[in-house]
Amino acid sequence: RTVFVIFSTGDNGNPQAVLLQQADARSNYQVISDTMVVPGARFPALPPASEGTTVIDNSTSSLLVPPSQLVARYAAALGAPDSPDANTFSLSSDIFATMTREDEDKARQQLGGDGVLEISRTQADAAPVAISAQSSGAVVAVDMNETWTWRPAQQNGTISLSDDLTKAVLGKDSTTSGVQEVFSTMLLFHVPASGSGHATLLGYQQAPVSIKEL
Numbered sequence: 781r782t783v784f785v786i787f788s789t790g791d792n793g794n795p796q797a798v799l800l801q802q803a804d805a806r807s808n809y810q811v812i813s814d815t816m817v818v819p820g821a822r823f824p825a826l827p828p829a830s831e832g833t834t835v836i837d838n839s840t841s842s843l844l845v846p847p848s849q850l851v852a853r854y855a856a857a858l859g860a861p862d863s864p865d866a867n868t869f870s871l872s873s874d875i876f877a878t879m880t881r882e883d884e885d886k887a888r889q890q891l892g893g894d895g896v897l898e899i900s901r902t903q904a905d906a907a908p909v910a911i912s913a914q915s916s917g918a919v920v921a922v923d924m925n926e927t928w929t930w931r932p933a934q935q936n937g938t939i940s941l942s943d944d945l946t947k948a949v950l951g952k953d954s955t956t957s958g959v960q961e962v963f964s965t966m967l968l969f970h971v972p973a974s975g976s977g978h979a980t981l982l983g984y985q986q987a988p989v990s991i992k993e994l
Contacts, residue, residue, distance in 0.1 A: 782835050783809065784826070784919065794819065797968055799909055800920045800941065812909055813921035815968045815983030818875050818971055823982060824913035824970050836910040836918050843971045844868065844917055845909035845979055850969065851924045854979075855901035870978040876967070877981070887918045887942075891930070895939035895958075898929045904964065916973040919982065923966045926986075931994070933956035950989045958994035963987065 781802040788795045799813040803921050827833045838848040842856045845853055845868055854866040858880055871877045887897055905925035911919050932955075941947050945960065968983035 781809075782812075782909065782911060786823070799911075799968075801909070802810050802933055809892065812906065813923070813966050813968060815921075815966050815985045817968075817983045818981060820873070821982045822970075822980070824917055824919065825915065826911070826919070827914050833914075834912045836912055838908050840910075842908070842974055843920075844974055844976065845931070845971055847910040847918075847920050847922070847971070848871075850908060850920055850971070851901070851903040851922050851967075854922075854967070854969075855924065858901065859899070860863050863881065868979055870980045874981045876965075876984045876986075887928075889905075890942050891933075891939060893933060894937060895933050898931075900927045900929075901925070910971070913970075916976075918971050920969045922967050922969070924967060925989075926963045926965055928961045928963075928994075930960075932956060945988065946991050950993055959991065960994055961991050962989040964989050 783800045785796050792867050795817040797815050797817050798811060800809040801812050802809045808822045840848055853865045853868055855869060856863055858877055860866065861871060884899065891897060902925050904925045907922040908920055908922045913919065930939060936956065938954050939958050941959065946959060947953055963986050965984060965986040967981065969979050970982055971979045
């Protein structure tokens, strides 16, 4: 069983969108996805709870992007906004994409010539979950791992650490070997039917998973 719920805590914050699954009738529901709904998000109409909906196969060709390929193509779009994959998504209104670009630009400016930054984005272990919309398309929840690797540009070089959490975890303000930060990012998309529109971000939630010195 799969349950999709959107709720507000009443504190004037953004609503939360939560996807839960139950493996069998005797099991507890497990949270599969928990994201903050982005301002202005427009969810597709979903069937009423009395009727229910279906979970779509992750390899389906009925959607603009198969759920199994969503993270890889979104990662490609984030890495190269002018790439063909970028045309698949509504990046101009995607606040996570905008935030990511701004954070990346700021990080590279702070590094200057002292260091290099490599960023990789991959599908996490959890499989995507896609639930069918009432007419066409689907709401798709995916989990993406984002890894930021900072290294000195020169042998025996030093880079300063600017992030407060990184400095607190490592107990230092600089490093000569480099740092690796891994983040878990839950993403929620509306993916239209194949051949129509763009995949649109509905919600996201990002949290640090690990921080280590190389």
